[in-house]
Amino acid sequence: TTPGAPRARNQKRKRNRKRRHRPVAAATIATWRCRRRRAECGGRGSCCTSRCWRRARPRAGGSWRPPTTSGRSPSSAHNGPVYSLASTERLLLSGSDGEIRAWSWAELGRKGCRELWTRRPPCRSSLEVPEINGLEVNQRDHWVALAGGDGAVRVLDLESGAFTHELRGHQDLVHVVALREQLPQVLSGGEDGTVRLWDLRTGAQVQLIEVHKYQECSRPQLGKWIRCLATESDWMVCGGGPALTLWHLRSGTPTTVFGLAQPQHHALFHQDLVLSGGVGPALHLLQLSGDVRGKVPVTPAALRSLCLHPRSPEHQVLTVAGNSPKIDVFTNLGYRAFSLSFT
Amino acid sequence: MTPGAVTAPSIATTAGPSAAPLCHHRHRRRGPVPRGARGSPARPPRAARPPPAGSGPSSRRLPLHGRRSRRLHCGKLTSLAAAAAPPAPALAAMGAVTDDEVIRKRLLIDGDGAGDDRRINLLVKSFIKWCNSGSQEEGYTQYQRMLSTLSQCEFSMGKTLLVYDMNLREMENYEKIYKDIENSIAAAHEKISECKKQILQAKRIRKNRQEYDALAKVIQHHPDRHETLKQLEALGKELQNLSHIKENVEDKLELRRKQFHVLLSTIHELQQTLENDEKLSEAEESQETQMEAEAKQ
Numbered sequence: 041t042t043p044g045a046p047r048a049r050n051q052k053r054k055r056n057r058k059r060r061h062r063p064v065a066a067a068t069i070a071t072w073r074c075r076r077r078r079a080e081c082g083g084r085g086s087c088c089t090s091r092c093w094r095r096a097r098p099r100a101g102g103s104w105r106p107p108t109t110s111g112r113s114p115s116s117a118h119n120g121p122v123y124s125l126a127s128t129e130r131l132l133l134s135g136s137d138g139e140i141r142a143w144s145w146a147e148l149g150r151k152g153c154r155e156l157w158t159r160r161p162p163c164r165s166s167l168e169v170p171e172i173n174g175l176e177v178n179q180r181d182h183w184v185a186l187a188g189g190d191g192a193v194r195v196l197d198l199e200s201g202a203f204t205h206e207l208r209g210h211q212d213l214v215h216v217v218a219l220r221e222q223l224p225q226v227l228s229g230g231e232d233g234t235v236r237l238w239d240l241r242t243g244a245q246v247q248l249i250e251v252h253k254y255q256e257c258s259r260p261q262l263g264k265w266i267r268c269l270a271t272e273s274d275w276m277v278c279g280g281g282p283a284l285t286l287w288h289l290r291s292g293t294p295t296t297v298f299g300l301a302q303p304q305h306h307a308l309f310h311q312d313l314v315l316s317g318g319v320g321p322a323l324h325l326l327q328l329s330g331d332v333r334g335k336v337p338v339t340p341a342a343l344r345s346l347c348l349h350p351r352s353p354e355h356q357v358l359t360v361a362g363n364s365p366k367i368d369v370f371t372n373l374g375y376r377a378f379s380l381s382f383t
Numbered sequence: 384m385t386p387g388a389v390t391a392p393s394i395a396t397t398a399g400p401s402a403a404p405l406c407h408h409r410h411r412r413r414g415p416v417p418r419g420a421r422g423s424p425a426r427p428p429r430a431a432r433p434p435p436a437g438s439g440p441s442s443r444r445l446p447l448h449g450r451r452s453r454r455l456h457c458g459k460l461t462s463l464a465a466a467a468a469p470p471a472p473a474l475a476a477m478g479a480v481t482d483d484e485v486i487r488k489r490l491l492i493d494g495d496g497a498g499d500d501r502r503i504n505l506l507v508k509s510f511i512k513w514c515n516s517g518s519q520e521e522g523y524t525q526y527q528r529m530l531s532t533l534s535q536c537e538f539s540m541g542k543t544l545l546v547y548d549m550n551l552r553e554m555e556n557y558e559k560i561y562k563d564i565e566n567s568i569a570a571a572h573e574k575i576s577e578c579k580k581q582i583l584q585a586k587r588i589r590k591n592r593q594e595y596d597a598l599a600k601v602i603q604h605h606p607d608r609h610e611t612l613k614q615l616e617a618l619g620k621e622l623q624n625l626s627h628i629k630e631n632v633e634d635k636l637e638l639r640r641k642q643f644h645v646l647l648s649t650i651h652e653l654q655q656t657l658e659n660d661e662k663l664s665e666a667e668e669s670q671e672t673q674m675e676a677e678a679k680q
Contacts, residue, residue: 275594288598295597311583312590328593 126175126184128198131156133184135172138163140186140196161186161194161203174216176226185226187214193228193238207238209245215280218269227271233264235278237289249292251278256297257285268316272309275328277316279304284316286328296330306346310356315373317343317360325373339379340364499539506532 120137127133132143141155163170174187182198191213195205212231219226224240237247251257252264263281270277276287284304286296304318313333314326319342325334340362349357358370359380366379489500506529513525 286597288601291601293601295601312586312593328590329596 123171123173124175124187126177128177128179128182131198133175133177135175135186137171138169140172140175140184157201159196159201159203161188161196161206163190171213173214176217176219178219181224185217185219185228187217187228187230189213191230193217193226195226195240205238205240205243207236207243207245209236209238209248210234215265215267216269218271218276220271221273227269227276229266229269229278229280231265233266233281235266235269235276235287247289247292249287251282251285254282254285254294256294257282259283262303268304268307268318270307270309270314275309277307277309277314279307279316279318284314284326286314296328298324298326298330298332300324300326300332305342305344308346308348310348310358310373313373315346315348315358317346317362323360323370323373334374336370336373336375338362338368338376339366340368499536502532502536502539506536 122134122136124135134141139160141158143155147153171189172186176185184196186194191210193207194203197204210230214228214230217228226238229235233252235249236245239246265281267280274289276289284298285294287294302319304316307316316324321341323336323338327333343360343362345361347359361367366381368376368379371377509529516522
């Protein structure tokens with residue numbers, strides 16, 4: 041496998057084997073509860089993070105813990121590893137091997153809490169169970185886009201519970217989905233190196249961008265997989281094997297190539313910056329013109345997930361998680377404020 | 384005097400509620416001891432009474448003016464001691480508490496120890512002395528001295544009143560300043576939130592500018608529209624010319640073709656005519672030979 045490329049899911053956590061004696065493994069994903077507002081100064085209001093991690097062997101159940109200060113016992117969430125998390129006002133959604141479960145935020149802390157519902161997307165054969173690699177929620181219209189490991193992007197309607205769309209087109213697995221704000225469109229990026237834009241009204245693919253075919257951003261020595269995708273109005277940032285690039289969606293042209301040597305695993309738009317993290321213990325703050333405004337050191341050796349609190353632009357809180365049992369919390373993007381860890 | 388009387392001034396002479404013990408003292412003086420009888424018989428028993436315990440953390444010796452004044456002093460002090468000490472022995476248990484309070488009160492009222500209380504006491508004593516004095520000149524000087532002491536007391540009282548007024552006004556001033564500061568703190572908070580909003584706005588503007596720049600860079604790579612249009616026009620014109628020429632050439636070609644066609648068809652006709660003529664002439668010749676053959680028979 042090429043260095044930095046995502047390995048097969050089962051092998052992913054090999055380097056965390058030595059931490060197995062502690063009941064804590066790498067935290068990979070952090071997600072915010074949208075409802076709790078910022079209370080006071082410093083941007084440290086009340087928050088609730090839930091963390092999932094993937095075990096090296098799928099037989100060990102994926103489980104998560106609420107924050108350590110409460111000292112509650114772990115509960116097993118899924119029978120397999122948990123690949124993605126998303127959050128709405130009341131629910132926490134978790135995607136695993138072939139199923140998506142919803143948990144109520146209000147009950148999460150208590151012992152023995154059970155999921156509210158489980159949905160299994162219909163798959164063509166029982167052997168082919170698609171992992172749900174990415175979850176994105178449209179808060180306004182209450183649907184969730186699922187990035188499936190079998191190359192299909194599915195849309196689940198939260199109110200009716202039915203899978204309304206199944207968008208096929210990717211040749212390989214889909215890593216990540218992103219939603220456009222104004223239009224009912226979904227962007228998906230996958231292992232085959234393409235970013236596809238789907239329109240949900242017609243259910244068809246509207247645009248196809250083959251990132252690795254553009255000379256400015258392609259890095260054939262690292263591969264062509266697209267791992268991180270973020271979008272805002274007409275712009276999109278995507279990266280992975282190819283360099284992290286800012287694209288203009290209407291014209292489908294790459295406008296700025298950010299000069300980051302390592303493949304990036306997650307990127308976000310925030311105010312006038314692009315935040316990105318990947319291989320390498322740093323959080324990059326990039327400006328749209330291509331300048332690297334900052335490179336903030338973080339605890340994990342590689343970042344897999346960044347999460348910003350969705351409300352209150354004055355008080356900003358960012359959590360990052362990666363290959364480490366600690367989750368870093370930032371109140372000011374310039375430096376790390378503190379770390380959360382499991383006991 | 385008896386040594387007991389000398390040792391009597393052990394109470395603190397710093398001020399107490401000078402009015403109360405004075406009154407008390409006067410009352411006690413007039414009561415058990417008649418005015419004329421300043422003699423010792425009533426004194427020693429009181430002098431012999433031990434000074435109250437705990438009443439004298441600071442004991443000061445009085446300046447001894449003269450035998451009579453000393454006696455007066457001692458008498459006053461002992462009576463003051465008596466007044467300070469709770470007269471009833473039943474209050475001995477509470478003695479410490481009340482004494483502390485009394486001392487605290489006295490310290491509060493004349494804490495600087497400049498001797499306002501002492502001055503008043505001196506005034507009282509000198510008044511009594513003057514009342515009992517005999518001679519005229521001494522009386523007159525004493526009278527003057529008393530007046531001056533009185534005016535000094537009044538002066539210090541006036542000063543304290545002024546200080547009190549000043550303190551009140553100063554407190555008001557501080558209240559005002561405090562309110563002002565609170566208002567300005569609130570205003571600063573509002574300003575801060577305003578500025579934060581402005582920062583957000585400015586960030587949005589910067590982002591828009593950067594997006595614009597990024598697109599502009601891409602656009603610059605493409606050639607200018609006017610030039611392309613001009614090239615297009617030129618190409619169009621060339622195309623037109625060429626098509627013109629082609630038309631002309633085709634016309635000419637048609638013409639030639641038609642002419643050749645005419646020529647060739649004429650030639651063919653001529654050929655046909657000639658062949659026909661030949662055939663006719665052959666046919667005629669064969670007819671003639673036939674007719675000759677028949678004629679010969």
